[in-house]
Each structure stands twice: as structure tokens, then as C-alpha cells.
Amino acid sequence: MFSKTCTYGIKATLFIAQKAQLDERVSLKEIATAIDSPVAFTAKILQVLAKEHIINSIKGPKGGFEIAKAQLPNITIKQVVKAIDGDSLFNGCALGLQECNEKAPCPMHDNFVSIRDQLNETLASSNLLQVAADLNQGRTVLKR
Amino acid sequence: MFSKTCTYGIKATLFIAQKAQLDERVSLKEIATAIDSPVAFTAKILQVLAKEHIINSIKGPKGGFEIAKAQLPNITIKQVVKAIDGDSLFNGCALGLQECNEKAPCPMHDNFVSIRDQLNETLASSNLLQVAADLNQGRTVLKR
DNA sequence: TTAATTTCGGATAAATTTGTCCGAAATAAA
DNA sequence: TTTATTTCGGACAAATTTATCCGAAATTAA
Ligand code: FES
Ligand code: FES
Numbered sequence: 001m002f003s004k005t006c007t008y009g010i011k012a013t014l015f016i017a018q019k020a021q022l023d024e025r026v027s028l029k030e031i032a033t034a035i036d037s038p039v040a041f042t043a044k045i046l047q048v049l050a051k052e053h054i055i056n057s058i059k060g061p062k063g064g065f066e067i068a069k070a071q072l073p074n075i076t077i078k079q080v081v082k083a084i085d086g087d088s089l090f091n092g093c094a095l096g097l098q099e100c101n102e103k104a105p106c107p108m109h110d111n112f113v114s115i116r117d118q119l120n121e122t123l124a125s126s127n128l129l130q131v132a133a134d135l136n137q138g139r140t141v142l143k144r
Numbered sequence: 145m146f147s148k149t150c151t152y153g154i155k156a157t158l159f160i161a162q163k164a165q166l167d168e169r170v171s172l173k174e175i176a177t178a179i180d181s182p183v184a185f186t187a188k189i190l191q192v193l194a195k196e197h198i199i200n201s202i203k204g205p206k207g208g209f210e211i212a213k214a215q216l217p218n219i220t221i222k223q224v225v226k227a228i229d230g231d232s233l234f235n236g237c238a239l240g241l242q243e244c245n246e247k248a249p250c251p252m253h254d255n256f257v258s259i260r261d262q263l264n265e266t267l268a269s270s271n272l273l274q275v276a277a278d279l280n281q282g283r284t285v286l287k288r
Numbered sequence: 289t290t291a292a293t294t295t296c297g298g299a300t301a302a303a304t305t306t307g308t309c310c311g312a313a314a315t316a317a318a
Numbered sequence: 319t320t321t322a323t324t325t326c327g328g329a330c331a332a333a334t335t336t337a338t339c340c341g342a343a344a345t346t347a348a
Contacts, residue, residue: 001145001233004306007240014251028325041307047326060315061323077252089145096151097288107158107275107284108221111266118262122255131251140251144241148336172295185337191296204345205293 006084009045011035011142013067013080016055017128018135020067027064036143045084052083072132078123090120150228153189155179155286157211157224160199161272162279164211171208180287189228196227216276222267234264 002010015034019026028046032039046065050057054075056066067075081089093100094112102109134140146154159178163170172190176183190209194201198219200210211219225233237244238256246253278284 001238002240004240007238010252011239038307040309043325044307044327057325058315059313059323059325062316063314063324065325094145094151095155095286096146096148097285101288104285104288105283106286107278108154108270109284111270115259115262115266118259122259126252126255134251139249140253141241141248142239142250144245144248182337184339187295188297188337201295202345203293203295203343206346207294207344209295
């Protein structure tokens with residue numbers, strides 16, 4: 001469904017969001033530990049997310065990554081997925097045809113569009129504030 | 145969503161099903177041409193599908209691949225996907241945790257399960273007879 | 289029996305994704 | 319100003335996925 005890179009990106013974003021709700025800034029190492037991911041590889045992904053303005057990066061001592069608390073309700077999982085995996089999941093053809101085309105649909109088209117629509121809706125309506133709250137209440141986890 | 149290998153596998157199966165409805169057997173080359181895939185790589189995938197008894201392979205002159213007409217309504221897209229990509233799409237965690245676990249859910253779990261359920265239902269109820277009919281009527285296509 | 293055709297199966301190679309390493313740049317604090 | 323800390327960015331490496339090649343095996347037909 002998502003690439004491994006993308007799952008790291010989502011988990012990292014959610015962890016940063018969780019701490020952002022508590023007005024805390026987190027370092028690369030803390031993130032990698034919290035989400036159980038390879039440190040250097042995680043750094044690359046965070047760079048992408050920073051460039052897309054999904055997270056904020058601060059260099060130097062006491063630096064790290066953060067999200068403005070006020071932004072939490074405005075950022076969605078869909079934005080994160082799009083930034084890393086692109087948007088083919090949201091509008092591409094299930095069978096990999098160059099584009100999804102209503103006029104010359106692939107055999108899976110009719111069944112697939114409703115799934116794709118639900119995916120769009122779900123990921124576009126899942127904002128970081130909600131998710132961060134769940135994490136801080138211990139109702140959900142980022143690793144086991 | 146699906147691996148490239150899997151989309152080839154699905155398309156190949158659907159093409160064989162389309163011809164099976166007309167009581168025709170097709171060769172590797174015909175399949176690769178019909179679905180626009182690399183010949184040798186397609187051969188590998190067909191081998192897997194044959195081992196899983198989703199399709200039937202016949203060696204020698206006039207050989208090729210086929211599906212028993214009577215089997216068409218009993219074979220689903222889900223079987224094909226499971227044979228090639230495994231079943232992590234159908235029961236795995238959206239964020240790649242070792243397993244999807246209700247008791248210690250990842251932050252996407254609640255939203256994700258309904259999508260996953262719909263995916264299961266859709267792919268498990270899409271049988272080859274229906275799809276083959278659409279293809280033979282020119283209502284859907286396997287390449288452009 | 290021989291020849292032609294077609295899939296099978298193993299080795300290999302290319303491409304992409306995933307992951308590492310390390311010096312540079314920025315910044316905070318001593 | 320100097321030092322320590324932290325992210326940045328580029329080169330490189332490993333692992334996985336995608337793809338090719340070719341001889342072997344099976345089967346049909348001459
Ligand atoms: S054409 Fe394949 S999903 Fe729309
Ligand atoms: S625990 Fe992640 S989807 Fe269920």
C-alpha cells in the first residue's frame with residue numbers, strides 16, 4: 001500500500017506531532033528511536049518533509065524537528081503520503097495503466113474507484129491533532 | 145497498491161480468462177503482447193500462477209496457458225494477488241508494524257480497517273467470468 | 289525417429305528502493 | 319571566538335524488485 005519510506009515518513013510526522021502537542025521539539029535520534037527506524041535514512045525522509053513544509057527543521061544545539069502547534073489540525077496524512085510516494089495512489093490506475101481513464105477503463109476500474117475514493121477521503125480528513133491526541137493518551141502506538 | 149509483478153499477473157490472468165470464455169488457449173507471446181509486458185518476466189509470473197493452480201500450462205507445440213471455462217466463476221482477483229504479493233495487503237498493518245493488532249493499534253488502524261475490509265470484499269467477489277465478459281464486449285481494456 | 293514448438297528452471301543482470309557514511313553548514317552556549 | 323551539537327547534502331553500498339538469457343524438458347507432428 002505505502003512504501004517503506006512512506007511508513008517511516010508517516011510515523012515520524014506523527015511522533016513529531018505528538019510532541020508538538022506538548023510544545024516539545026525532537027531530535028533525529030529521538031525520532032528514529034521512537035519509530036524504530038534507521039537513523040540516517042530517517043534523516044533523508046525528514047529532509048523531504050521539511051522541504052514540503054510539513055515539518056520544520058532547526059539546526060544546531062537544541063535543534064531538531066517540530067510542527068507549529070497551531071498547524072496540527074491543518075496537516076493531513078494524505079499530504080505526507082503525497083510528499084513521499086506521490087499521488088498515484090490517489091488517482092492512478094489499479095493495474096498501472098498510464099492514467100486512470102473513465103472512457104477506456106481497465107477491468108478493475110469500476111470496483112477500484114470506490115476504494116480509491118474512500119482512501120482519499122480517509123487520508124485527507126485525518127489531521128495530525130486528532131492523531132497526536134490518541135498517541136498522547138496511549139490509545140495508539142508507533143512501534144511494538 | 146499492487147507490485148508491478150502483481151499487475152502483470154492480474155492482467156495475464158484476465159487475458160487468459162477472456163480467451164478461455166471463447167475456449168481458446170493462448171501462448172506466452174500472445175499474453176505478453178496483449179498486456180504489454182516483458183516476455184521472459186511474464187513467463188516467470190505465469191509459472192507461479194500455474195503452481196498455484198490459478199491457470200493451467202501446457203508444454204509443446206499448440207501448448208500455452210488456459211483456464212477451464214467452468215472454473216472462471218470460481219477464481220477471484222484476490223486469489224491472484226495473494227499468490228503473487230502475499231496477503232499483507234489484506235490483513236497487514238498500514239504502517240508496517242509486524243502485525244495488525246486491535247489491542248495495540250497503530251494510529252491509522254481505525255481509519256484503515258474499513259478500507260482494508262472493502263478491499264477484501266471487492267477483490268474476493270470479483271470473479272473471472274464477469275471480468276472476461278466485460279473484456280470480450282470491449283467495455284474494458286488491458287492496455288492502451 | 290526426427291524436427292519444431294512451447295513452457296520450465298536456473299543463472300545472471302539491470303533498475304529501483306532502502307540504507308550508510310562522512311564532511312559541510314548552521315547555531316547555541318561557554 | 320571557540321567548541322559542541324545538530325541537521326544538510328552528496329557519494330556510496332546493500333537489498334529487493336524487475337527483467338533477460340539460455341539450455342533442458344515436454345509435447346506435437348511430420
Ligand atoms: S483505468 Fe484502471 S483504475 Fe481506472
Ligand atoms: S495496527 Fe496498523 S492497521 Fe491495524
